[in-house]
Amino acid sequence: MLNAAKTSIFFSKNTQAEFKDFLRSSAGISITSSYEKYLGLPALVGRSKYKTFARIEGRVRKKMDGWKEKFLSQAGKAIPTYSMSVFQLPKKLCNSLNSLVSRFWWGKNYESKREAGQICNLVLSPLGSADQIVWQGTKHGLFSVKSAYHLEMQHRKQSRGESSKTGLVERIWKTLWNLNVPPVVKHFAWKVIHKVKAIIEDFDGASAKMEKERRLSGPGRVRWQKPPVGIMKINWDAALHKENKHMGVGVVICDDKGDVVVALSKIVPYIVDPLTAETVVVWHAARLVCEMGFQNVLMEGDSLSVIQELQKQGPNGSGCGQLIIDTKSILSSLDSVSFQHVKRDANKVAHCLAKFALSQMLDKVWVEDCPPIIQPIVLAKQAEDY
Template identity: 30%
Template sequence: MGFDVKWVQLVMTCVTSVQYAVLINGTSGKPFIPSRGIRQGDLISPYLFLLCAKVLSSLLSQAEKKGIISETLAKIEELKSLVSQKEEKVKPLKLRRALMFGALWNLQVPNPVKIFLWRACNDILPTRKNLLRRRVIEDGKCPWCNLEEETTTHAIWYCPAAKDVWNGAIEHPNKTHAVAIGVVDDFKRCLKSDEDANQLDQFDVQVPHCWKTPPEGIIKVNFDAAINKKTGFMGMGVIARDYMGNLLGAKRLSKSMLIDAHTAELMVASYAVTFSLEVGFFDVIFEGDALNVIRDVNSSLPYLSRSGHFIEGIKQEVLHLRSHSFVHVSRALNKAAHTLAKSAAAYFCDDVWLEDIPPCIFDIVTKDQRIPRS
């Protein structure tokens, strides 16, 4: 068609050298090269068609003028019309996709949900119809109902099994109401995290006025969590000390998630109990600065919110201890655990120290060693 060799090589490079990679939890996997070349649906496909069609149309027009071919004018006009229609279809399709993409990614939902919706809207979910079209399987019928072909709309909406799921989501309003109440309860607890310590009397929680070393034979374990919204990391810190204030063990760990403060504190409380059992501490005083967590763990009432499984897990784990108690302290008196948690959230690291003081809290621990015993 008269294209320069370099231009042809450039286009063929775009077609044959493309690589794909799959994002898994935000991490790009190993790139792979498609073996079947360009296919319908690739972004470059409609533009290559328009480009070649326009060049072919121009060549036919030149041949008609030079008398090389005849009686092709009508066919040329028909081809031009086809190309124009193709252009008009590509432009609004591209615009609609851009608008849909923007609308989806502005939704306040987790990224996996956005990706699922995008794939569903573009009909690229691994339904049996799509797998059959790609010759991965030999039967495209829905494996659940075996009534019709499994398309995206059938799998999500019209399959009897899918209808049962949707009906189950609305047939139990009491369950939905309980979940909603739990979320509101979590929000209220977070608002009350700085509640005055004088209100603890009704919950039978002991509130010391300053950090003190535990009695001889008892291990005191401080724990705290910190959330870094800029990095998206959650850090947790656990510190165990004896009756002389000597550090017996410390642990910091990070999670790449953003959750509410109450759930984060429950998670680190659970890690504190697990850490104590792993190291071999069986008479432990647990101290944390989250009032709502201490109150919930000490309460004998069932916790029906979405974080209830953490509390039930803690209560089951402490049964393996000889003695234990959960005590609330202020943030200032839990500074060592808080500083360790902040360092984990900032640097995304998992570390364990046994009878060695982490550098980031060395000054705090040595100062606490001079605090009188309780």
Template identity: 30%
Template sequence: MRVSDLIDPTTHKWNRNLLQGLFIPHEAKLIASIPICMNKVEDEVIWPFTPSGCYTVKSGSKFLATKQCRSQHISHTPNNNGLWKMIWGLSILSKAPSKPGPYLIQRVPIVASIPCRFRGSSHIPPSYLGRPKQIHHNRPASVKWSPPPLGRVKVNFGGALFKDIGKAGLGVIIRDCNGQAIASLSEQASMPFSPDIAEAMVAARALSFAQDLGYTSFILEGDSANIITAQSSNETSLSTYGHILSSAKATLGADSCVSFSHVRRSGNSIAHNLAKHARYVRGLLVWTEDVPPHLISVILTNHG
């Protein structure tokens, strides 16, 4: 039996009845979680130990070192036994003193040995010693969704993983230059092996959704930098999700004009809320010129 025999030729999806009949439940679930391309894609030789799928000397060395460590019982070698005896024989304080004393001052001679400047002075005021350092975190400004140019539409996509039920959520929304929703969807799918594969699945779903509605000129926008970079590149991606993106791009016609845009999560909140809504969806739900009622207020506040 070949792998192609396990795929339904009509739906281009795994034949779940056949999987359940041939494999144990755990194996059938793992196979069903592998995304399948809608059209034929050429096989590529990839290196699975880097995100890009390309071999590097560093990743090769790390792979060999990991393999060697697994094949040897390092913790039981004679050399390491002596090392651990030395570590456990060190004299260490059982409890640190509540107030700094001469013991700590002698062993932490940082202030005396490192020249530093405090407001123009080469000495640190005694009152400053021991004062907790205040760290100010500059949070990035919230980004809102920006409308496409006149005459074009923007297709935003987002994914979500529901590990407790073994499912993934796909969310897509298409909006015009006025921010009005043209169509949106929430779809539940089998949970893939990684979040990047889930984002690739929903990016491919967004392309097909826009084309099914007759759009050939649009902007595809998401918050996954890896997916957007791979989509906008003319080179074939050798990553674990590269075949999904290649299959989706192959469906674009010669007259298609699709550009790709990356945005922060805050500017892609509608798509992610649609993906989260897929938890309560069986299969697929599509809204025409609308979104789910609980997202109406979100789409109004998210419009920049």
């Protein structure tokens, strides 16, 4: 049974008036001239599906503009799942909805960009190794009360802000704020001093790190040497461009005569940490070795930390542990593999190729050919009978 009060009939423009009157009088229901929606959905879809469903985009935009806190549950509620379960939405509309969601998550404010950068910087296992929980307060990734204490003290120090009330720093700040200049000039000078201070601190930190690396590495070798007979030597290095958040990969494989057999120059995005960059490079080097079918290799790099991690046995809980595990897994099928640390001067060819990747922003592989960018270095070393 039909409820005549809630039922109406809609005719197309081609329907004759006599037929409309006959059907209305026979069925006892009213005629409507517009039937735009049924259960919130359009009852008729014309030639332009995008115009028909354009209201969906407007509703999604309105919801997202009104939200102040960005939670996944809220973003999920904005997706027109009911409409999509009934109609196949046009591709143009789907692209617009994707753009709205993308702008919602990766907005223009600083916090969103920072979060997006942190997500992009995550190094995932290329081989799909199982996830593991890592404590970043220690190098080995295991929690300790001591590391938690130091981390808390660091956070408290940062929350209190820097102290500038003693010695030379105090006199600088007092002189600055007592200057007879407009406030905007004082503020600009304050920003410049802070930036200079940050650069000096970064330089001091880098110098301390290099000094520690030098002490740990001992005398070391500063000249490249040919590998033993029947062994392929793989030199690898990374170069960083922190502003563009890219890293360059440089891998050079030489035979026991010192000739370049294979070389790789490659760009990897979203890597800004030096240790992570070196770990990513050695993974690419291991993959290149297996692709070329070499079985007896000597892996040589100037990152002592990565070399030590590769030489360790058992599980690896460090921040780059997954890549280390993957690299070992790739190399496990070879007949023999050894790892050796050298100074930067003995690793110039790989470093030069990594810098070349950043300058060219392209990926390239040379097989049985020496890249022109490193040819002068190779010829110079051969002249020295290295």
